Amino acid sequence: MKPVKIGICGLGTVGSGTFNVLGRNSAEISARAGTEIIIEQVGARRDNPACDTSSANVTRDIFDVVRNPEVAVVVELIGGTTVAKQLVEEAIANGKHVVTANKALIAEFGNELFAKAEAQGVTIAYEAAVAGGIPIIKALREGLSANKIEWLAGIINGTGNFILTEMRDKGRDFADVLKEAQELGYAEADPTFDVEGIDAAHKLVILASIAFGMPLQFDKIFTEGISKIEPQDVTYANELGYRIKHLGIATKTEDGVVLRVHPTLIPEKRLIASVDGVMNAVLVKGDAVGPTLYYGPGAGAEPTASAVVADIVDLARELATGGKPNQAHLGFAADALQEFNMLPMSEVTTAYYLRMTAEDRPGVLSKITQIMSDKGISIEAVIQREPQNEGAQASIIMLTNRAQEKQLLAAISDIEALDTIEGSVTHIRVESLD
Template sequence: MSVAPLRVGLLGLGTVGQGVIRVLQRNADEITRRVGRPVVVTHASARDTSKAREVSLEGITILTDPMDIAAKADVDVVVELIGGTTYARDLVLAAIARGKPVVTANKALLALEGNAVFSAAREKGVLVGFEAAVAGGIPVIKAIREGLAGNRIEALAGIINGTCNYILTQMTEKGQAFADALADAQRLGYAEADPTFDVEGVDAAHKLTILASIAFGMPLNFDAVAVEGITKVTPQDIKIAQALGYRIKHLGIAKRTDSGAELRVHATLIPEDKLIAKVDGVLNTVLLQGDAVGQMGLYGRGAGGDATASAVVADLVDVARSIGAEARHLVPALAFQPDAVRALPVLPLDQVASAHYLRINVADETGVLKAITAILAELDISIEAILQKEPRGGEDATVAVITSVIPESRFNQAVARVRSLPFVREDVSRFRVEHF
């Protein structure tokens, strides 16, 4: 007896949309065996219906308006892959209003509008799958929400933006300046023509918002994330960090403390012998700290057509299995039962404690190091490592230190006083240091 296929309405035929079709076609037998019925795309939307595609669209109805699929088409599940927030929200809510499950790879939509989306889905008793929204093909959402359900997640940290990781890798391995490494990333398609969301940390902050919510059972709270990018990282800082035994990586970090949650995205010095420091290029990784499992890591391709499509199809498998189930039996979107999702106070950045890196270019005068260390001592800041480079060929001298773990507010005081010293040549360079 044949079973009716799960009919998928695909909003967007870009790289990921075509990847979804390709994975469903290539692995049709395996997917059918897992689901118990075929999973096929019956409708798709594209702005240009005449454009040549890399996959077969035979049997798929192509429409120009994605709302015609979300609000009208005879499909069982809607997959949103067009990006953005406002129109994407309207599409997703339209599908949910019809009682249709939704799968999305849209991290910005979830970070900014996810609370409303999940509330609407809960009222309709349908599933919203979003594995592809964070770290591409790495199944980090399922790992936290399901695989680690018996743990209290204490912390997580990840390289969750491949563009930043590629740029920092090029700066480290080839000594490139930021602008040159960015140009290479754009030429290879790893960075957009306007790379702001990537290099200023916004994309990583969207993803961290989602990870922190499912890890700590808190509502999505993008506005509370402290966000910094990588534009202030220089080849000089990378070389000094290496000399001190560190690598610089752009991380999303979430920690749960007695005072509340830390949510921050920034360039970070990490000891070079740590696994997270060895993840290079466009690859992603997420470290998780659970009270029972200890530290564990997930690693792989965080972007790309087939990698992201892998996560989308995994969600489609979940949707197929969930259809007909009572709402109370669905896996909660944010890992905790809806009435148990509770707001956590998010610590202001000046209350966050970490070690710090400080690099100062100074005039070649006597007493420089003594003056700097005196300021640190007066503020009860211990020095864990120090490097002093003598000037060569007319260059300024350089002093770099790594401090002990201290509140950011105290480090800010030290930086302000160091900046005011008469021999400091230019603005200082500062980054946080984590050891994981």
């Protein structure tokens, strides 16, 4: 059969990993694809010592790759949403299929790019955009296609998970662990996307759109990071039988869809609670299959390259047999995507962990519990840490039963207004994930 020729744009971590995997496993990959896959051209502004491209056709202008008539599949691995978007648009206009690991590009511009690709009869494949080497896109789009997906929840940012794991296991504070994460290469010099949840939000939007069959809606997601989590919160959570994880959660009900990324207490007995370090995991609840868990490395050169090459193989199979690659970019036919009511965070119902600092005197706890009762919130558990020195302040920790977010915030506002409460009340959402 006629070989399928690809062009790789970008030789960073993932680009070099993809180049190396394609070279090292060429026999197995070609056997699975049913045809030879050839790297026709590589576009990179500079060489990467992690891979030997001395025998490859390398250009310093990545747009040479999308204009190369021999290239059938463009592999976009440069990142960002400016040049990458221009590159993908030109590749589509030139009738080339695209494989990308760019979650920001898909989350923010996917609707527009998919429409252009469908009009040109080409496919954009993006398995590597979410959870690195875990084949979660294929699982949702193909393996679970018989199911109505009710909800999904994922640890989909390895940097945040590494930080929370270190805080729990070693009692370290956030800033200290973040510095180490940067030194180890887990976090960027500017870690905002990782620690404030933007990276996870990009990924969650993609997962939710495939799960529920709706257009990508990055502007509708609630995002909260982990930078305010303190070691004492991690300790108290463990004492109560929970672990704190930074989760992306997507839920569909009769009332609509909620997309949210935030720190969450989950019961330590749940499998996903044991996912530590830089690993990722996604828990999916389908009506037919029930809960299924997908676990593995969420980043790294070769784990992510594994997902990139899987997409290349899928496209090569179709091209080699003269077939038309699948264009159901979000797992549903383009004209079958639905617009759902997107519920605000204020309408979310969940349980809560609260921590507050109060004066150590009679009647304080009763006033707090009365406020909670007035707002229709019941309390499941209370821990009160007495001050070690006379006149010092006490810590009060509460677990509530399920309540609407707007009720909880109203109660917190009233509690913070008490003259016996020092500073703000920390609140972290609690999910049972069952």
